[in-house]
Amino acid sequence: MxxxxxxxxxxxxLEPEVKDLLLHFLVEEFGNEGSRTHEYGARAKQAVQKARDQVAAVVAAKRDEVIFTSGATESNNIAILGLRSAGREQEKRHVITTAIEHKAVLEPCAALEQEGFEVTRLPVTSGGFVEPEAVQTALQPDTLLVSIMQANNETGIRQPLDRVAEILADHPAYFHTDAAQGFGKDIETLRNPRIDLISISGHKIYATKGIGALIVRRRGYERPPLKPLAFGGGQERGLRPGTLPVALIAALGEAAEIAVRDxxxxxxxxxxxxxxxxxxxxxxxxxxxxxxxxxxxxxxxxxxxxxxxxxxxxxxxxxxxxxxxxxxxxxxxxxxxxxxxxxxxxxxxxxxxxxxxxxxxxxxxxxxxxxxxxxxx
Known part of the structure; x- marks a missing residue:
């Protein structure tokens, strides 16, 4: 046993309902979302669009703000490294994060540091959370990005994102959170419109490995000025090229909807x-x-x-x-x-x-x- x-x-x-839908799109509805000339492609596209709506609904975002990725690690890399060109152009080369982030945040930040950016890694209390006042103190006029996880993967301790969002209300820095552990579980926190970028993984919410998303919220009519890390095909608004894994995306969407329902x-x-x-x-x-x-x-x-x-x-x-x-x-x-x-x-x-x-x-x-x-x- x-x-x-x-x-x-x-x-x-896998959530049983998610498994059933996954198998349906793996075996029966196996079309390519990019195929525009036949019904298989059209149904695949409809499934992807439905999944965008389902993922967006969890965080009160819009369909076109959801970029599908292979998981939170890739989403974190796009969110952090995708801003470096904007940082150089705007002469904003300061990044704030915490000492307890997942390596998928700490290592992209270290890569920026090697390219001349300044990275402030905030300490945490013995209770496992960053003090919001530490964010306030660390902010500089040239701060480009603040990246603080929603909940720590090792301890489960939630970080004070709402309070940090208040602190950033009048600062132009982009606010990113690695929400791999909290998406679909600590729901209201991620609905704060001041959080610009949200990274998620399917396999943390009873969907599959190999699929995730980056929510890229607009401010008014402007999107965060992200640049792709890979090229070829132009899918996902040019940020993440490659044939979309329709079955995995549909499964993620279903898992997201069930997370809110249940x-x-x-x-x-x-x-x-x-x-x-x-x-x-x-x-x-x-x-x-x-x-x-x-x-x-x-x-x-x-x-x-x-x-x-x-x-x-x-x-x-x-x-x-x-x-x-x-x-x-x-x-x-x-x-x-x-x-x-x-x-x-x-x-x-x-x-x-x-x-x-x-x-x-x-x-x-x-x-x-x-x-x-x-x-x-």
Missing amino acids: SPTYLDCNATTP HAKRRQINLRIRERAMTALAKLNPRFTGDLSRSLDHVINVAFPGLDSEALMLALKDLVAISNGSACTSSSYSPSHVLKAMGMSDDEANACVRISWCHLMPEVDWDVIVNRISGLR
Whole structure:
């Protein structure tokens, strides 16, 4: 019997309705969206347009503001590196981000730095969030971009995007958020019209890997002046060329619509799981990571006295699938840059594990897990 999957921040299972639609477009409606001469192409185009509407509706954007990509990593790269030409032309070469961003934000920012841009990486509190006042202090007249994630992938801690949006109200800097973890879960935050650029991934909201989007909001009639990173074909308003993966796009659209439809029901299930987990784990004198009042409903980051994460995961591998950091950096055994930025020592960071669940998971026997952990001491 397989262990219970509790690593939904890394990737989620397919929602059954999404799987059915995915297979329909893989097997039956397999036309190319760019084929304009026959009905297969027309139906594919209709499916893509419907998906744009579904994704846009989650964040109160417009259909033509949705650019399909391969996922949040590509979206982050387009959002950040796509602004460098505008930065040079406007002599705005300052970027603000945080020390706890995903590598898909930190590394494009580092690439800009190598090209002569100034990058300010804001510290975070021990609670795992950036203070809005730090953004205010860091702003300069030549600030081109502020990039702050919606919720951290390792801790689940939500960042104060609404407050940052208020601070940026009278500043022309573009505001980008990596919303891979929060899209479709923390819904109202992303509907703030001051957020110019939003990166999302399908496989975090019960769709597939290999598909995502960048929402590019207009200010009045002007779009952020993004330049493409790749060329050939002109698809997606010239920002992301290549044949559109219609089946993956349709699946993403369906997942986005279901996320809004079932938001309250999913939240209730996730909070019930959270309560049971916290009650059971409390017997082990755990150290929870970050300000839990700011956490997403479906994730906790925790350490247990006297145990490091590798030993813990090994001992539990037949019971549950959990992780000790970002899936994108799991091949690295260095302490988490997120937890270090929160003020942890190497040993403290190396003791932490992430437990993340969803509404599709079977019932978890937390007492069995607690008994197994107790036996390790």
